[in-house]
Amino acid sequence: MHQDKMTSYWIRISLHDQGLMEELPNLPHLKGLHQCQDLPHLILELDGDDALIDRTLRLLEGLGEGLEIVEAGIGPWRDESLSKRFSLRLRIRAPGFKDKDAILIRTSSSFGTGLHPTTEMCLQLLEDLMEDHVLKDVFDLGTGSGILALCATRLGAQRVLASDIVMDACKEAFLNVQLNGYKDKILVVQDSHEIARPGGFDLVLANLLEATLKRIIPEIPTLLRPEGFCILSGLTIGQMKDLLLGINVFQTLKTLETSGWAAALLKKKF
Numbered sequence: 001m002h003q004d005k006m007t008s009y010w011i012r013i014s015l016h017d018q019g020l021m022e023e024l025p026n027l028p029h030l031k032g033l034h035q036c037q038d039l040p041h042l043i044l045e046l047d048g049d050d051a052l053i054d055r056t057l058r059l060l061e062g063l064g065e066g067l068e069i070v071e072a073g074i075g076p077w078r079d080e081s082l083s084k085r086f087s088l089r090l091r092i093r094a095p096g097f098k099d100k101d102a103i104l105i106r107t108s109s110s111f112g113t114g115l116h117p118t119t120e121m122c123l124q125l126l127e128d129l130m131e132d133h134v135l136k137d138v139f140d141l142g143t144g145s146g147i148l149a150l151c152a153t154r155l156g157a158q159r160v161l162a163s164d165i166v167m168d169a170c171k172e173a174f175l176n177v178q179l180n181g182y183k184d185k186i187l188v189v190q191d192s193h194e195i196a197r198p199g200g201f202d203l204v205l206a207n208l209l210e211a212t213l214k215r216i217i218p219e220i221p222t223l224l225r226p227e228g229f230c231i232l233s234g235l236t237i238g239q240m241k242d243l244l245l246g247i248n249v250f251q252t253l254k255t256l257e258t259s260g261w262a263a264a265l266l267k268k269k270f
Contacts, residue, residue, distance in 0.1 A: 009053050011044045017066025027056055041070060090123060090151055103150050104179045106172070118233040121256040121263035122207050123151055125231050128254075129265060130155040135202040139163075139223060141193055141216070142208045146173030146186070152205070153182050160186045163195055192216070196223045207233040207263075213243065221249045224268045229253075233263035240264060 015021065024033060024044065029052060032045030046056065060069055093102040126148070129135070136158040140149040143162035153160055162177075164170050167190055174188045189195055193216050204220050206213060213232065220230055230250065235243060240262035244252055250266035 007049065007053075008045070008047055011046075011057070011060070012041050012070045013044065013060065014041050014068040014070050015066065016068065017064075020063055020066050023063060027059065028052060029056075089155065090127060092147070103147070103154060105145055105147055105150075105176055106179060117259045117261045118207050118235075118263060119147060121258060121261065122148055122205065122231055122233045124256060125254060125263055125265045126152060126205070127155060129203070129229060129231070130157075133202075133229070135229070137161075137201045138203045138205065139193075139196050139201045140205045141196075142206060142212070143173045143188065144169050144207075146176045146188065148205045148207065149173070149186050149188075150176060150180055150182060152203070153185050157203075158185065161196060161201075162186055162188045163191045163193075164188075165190065165192050193219050193223065198222050199225055201225065202228050204228070204230045206230065210235050210239045210243075217243070217247065221268055226268065226270060228268045230266040230268070231263065232266065233261070235262055236260055237262045 024030070024042070027044065027046065029046045029048045030044060031047060032043070034043040034045070046053075048056070057069065060067060091102040092105055130152070134156070135152070138149070138152045138157040138160045140146070140152065140160060140162040143149050143164045146162055149160045149162040160182075162173055164173065170188050170190045177183050177186045177188060199222070201223050202225055204223055206216070206220065208216075213234065217232075224230065232240070232243070237257050237260060240255065244255075244264060247266070249269055251269055252264055253267055254265040256263045
């Protein structure tokens with residue numbers, strides 16, 4: 001019999017009725033209860049599969065107006081583990097929330113939750129770019145959880161190819177595509193850049209390790225239409241500077257730096 005993988009989750013709640021504190025220790029698989037430092041909220045940490053988490057959320061909702069579910073996330077609780085709002089158009093949340101405007105990301109690994117600085121910078125560059133340009137066809141190379149592909153679709157991309165050489169990442173990305181209702185717009189495949197049609201894309205997204213980027217960067221221009229765009233990240237500030245010095249087929253439009261990491265928006269020169 002198939003059994004879902006056990007995963008660490010956290011749920012942030014606001015208690016309006018302190019009498020409900022007596023109910024919380026009885027929640028299934030509860031392993032931690034914490035007070036937020038800066039907010040009058042409690043953090044519940046628990047382990048379970050998706051069915052158990054959904055049941056826990058329903059139990060909390062059943063406690064009535066004395067309790068409000070504020071946020072939820074996947075993985076061990078950290079002070080910065082709150083769901084992420086990048087802009088008015090992009091908000092990342094864990095499954096289990098009734099938030100029609102959020103992109104839901106279910107991840108049991110390090111394939112991309114939106115909390116890493118490289119992901120955040122990629123999304124900032126992506127949103128800025130798509131405010132001024134119509135980008136119908138996007139290639140997300142090394143998709144991980146699918147977060148960049150999902151955000152590109154949310155911002156207006158009509159067709160997105162999302163590839164990864166790691167099967168577990170592809171499975172995770174596919175589940176997230178289904179979760180967000182985008183399976184008619186995002187195709188997830190286990191492969192690298194060889195799967196992409198030459199000259200078929202308005203934008204290539206590549207948030208990858210330095211060794212991988214160095215190997216595939218010569219191939220990226222062949223995937224782009226004339227004057228197509230590329231967003232690169234996954235590199236430290238120094239690594240990005242070295243990489244950009246060796247590229248002559250792209251014009252660097254913008255670079256971002258934070259916490260020692262860098263991202264760049266490039267445009268194909270011809």
